[in-house]
Amino acid sequence: MSLRDQLAARIVADGPLTLADYMAACLLDPVHGYYATRDPFGAAGDFITAPEISQMFGEVIGLCLAQVWLYQGAPDPVVLAEVGPGRGTLMADILRATRGVPGFHAAIRVHLVEASPVLRGVQATRVPQAVWLDEVVQLPQMPLLLIANEFFDALPIRAFQRSGDGWRERVVGLKGDALTLGLTDAAPHAMLTHRLADTAEGDIVEVCPALPAIAGTIGARIAAHGGAALVIDYGDWTSLGDTFQAVRGHGVVDPLADPGAADLTAHVDFATLAAAIAPARHTRLVPQGVFLERLGITARAQALAAGLTGDALAAHVAAHRRLTHPTQMGDHFKVIGVYPDGAPPPPGLTA
Numbered sequence: 001m002s003l004r005d006q007l008a009a010r011i012v013a014d015g016p017l018t019l020a021d022y023m024a025a026c027l028l029d030p031v032h033g034y035y036a037t038r039d040p041f042g043a044a045g046d047f048i049t050a051p052e053i054s055q056m057f058g059e060v061i062g063l064c065l066a067q068v069w070l071y072q073g074a075p076d077p078v079v080l081a082e083v084g085p086g087r088g089t090l091m092a093d094i095l096r097a098t099r100g101v102p103g104f105h106a107a108i109r110v111h112l113v114e115a116s117p118v119l120r121g122v123q124a125t126r127v128p129q130a131v132w133l134d135e136v137v138q139l140p141q142m143p144l145l146l147i148a149n150e151f152f153d154a155l156p157i158r159a160f161q162r163s164g165d166g167w168r169e170r171v172v173g174l175k176g177d178a179l180t181l182g183l184t185d186a187a188p189h190a191m192l193t194h195r196l197a198d199t200a201e202g203d204i205v206e207v208c209p210a211l212p213a214i215a216g217t218i219g220a221r222i223a224a225h226g227g228a229a230l231v232i233d234y235g236d237w238t239s240l241g242d243t244f245q246a247v248r249g250h251g252v253v254d255p256l257a258d259p260g261a262a263d264l265t266a267h268v269d270f271a272t273l274a275a276a277i278a279p280a281r282h283t284r285l286v287p288q289g290v291f292l293e294r295l296g297i298t299a300r301a302q303a304l305a306a307g308l309t310g311d312a313l314a315a316h317v318a319a320h321r322r323l324t325h326p327t328q329m330g331d332h333f334k335v336i337g338v339y340p341d342g343a344p345p346p347p348g349l350t351a
Contacts (some may be wrong), residue, residue: 003032003260005170008174011229013235016171019244020182020209023156023264028115032260035116035154048250049150050329051289055317056304058093060228065094065145066101069229071344075143075226076107083113083136083214084151088123091092094147095127110138144227146218152273153233153265155214157206159244160192162199162319167315170204170244172256179256199240206239206266212276219277222338228346229277229338235268236334237285243267265348270336282338283349289330292323 001009007025011017017025027034050057069078082091091112110130114120133139139146160167166186171186173182195205205263218229235243246255248262255264274282301320308316326328337349345351 001277003029004179004258006032007172007179007259008177011172011174011179016173016184018158019170019174020156020158020298022172022259025208026262026264027154027156030258031258033044033262034260036118043254049086049090050323051086051149053322053329054316055093055295056098056320057292057323058090059097059294060297060300061090061262062096062097062217063101064230064295065147066098066104067347068339069104069107070101070147071142071247072226072340074103074107077109078107078143078145078227079111079140080108081113081139081144081146083146084154085112085114085123085236086119086150086248088112088126088130088302090149090182091123091130092126096127103233106146109140109142112217113139115344115346136214139217139221140223141221141225143225144218144221146222146227146229146231147232148210148218148229149232151233152208152211152214152231152268153235154263155208157208157244157266158207159204159266160189162196162203162205164201165196167205179259191198191205198238203240204242205267206243207271208266208269208272211269211272215273215276219280219338222277223280226340226343228340228343230335230346231270231273231338232269232288232333232335233268234333235270237269237271238267239267267335271333277338279339280338281345281351283339283351285334285336286349287326288329288333288335289324289326291348298323 022097028035028036085091110131112123112130113133113136115134159170161183163186167189168183168186171182171184173181237311243266246253246262246264253262270285305313305316322328339345
């Protein structure tokens, strides 16, 4: 039975699905789920992430994390972890760029948090020394250097439309044989009471149920043992508006048209993430382009460009622009850092 038919049967039996339930099925179903069945990255896939655009992204981030390690007294051992590591390209670039940092590679224990067996297989070819985990909570209790690049945007969300002093939840139901979006009756929701002050009639607010626990685990590890985390994703300080979307073949498609065949995402609410990491501290939220420039990506681009000509040089220049320019990923993606009380914030970020 297709995933669409399974979802339709669930709706007939139990009523409309929350967006969170729909996203979880589409992305993680062990037989038909998007991440469980394919490698979606790169030009041949459905989307391309920053590490796949250029090695420079991972190189400057790797040196940033190594500097955090030095700032905090070079703890040994230390976990170097990535959540949602894609093909392993980012971690491979981080490891290559930090080879020259004395003592760093001897101290690190590389962990990748990945649910997809398909992607684990790809990652193993690039980061064979890694230990794989299913969940963040399984990370060892020791100093932690963690990167989350385009991870939180793929977590399932619920969406609510304001109606008076209550909220109507967006749900997936059936119209004939077709999946369709609808709204529940208005009702109060305690978790959204604080949003009555900054929203108007008809505004949509998205909530990610899994985010607080995951961010809280990361924050607790760093507060207790030291280290830092870098979260890079698209989103804003506060959720406002409909950002639920599906991407397939590098274009936006109908998220209900072919369940399991497209990537489903929503923007990250960084204010909720920042609140969840306490008692660790968080940096100010900055655009990705600003962060990468502060880490010296342009100098690195110039050094790499010295050996390039023709199409290779043009592609290199375009990659730098795509990562940093405000009209491209530079402003669309944001960065926040997590670090322990009493330590300096990660390079490129400010308290």
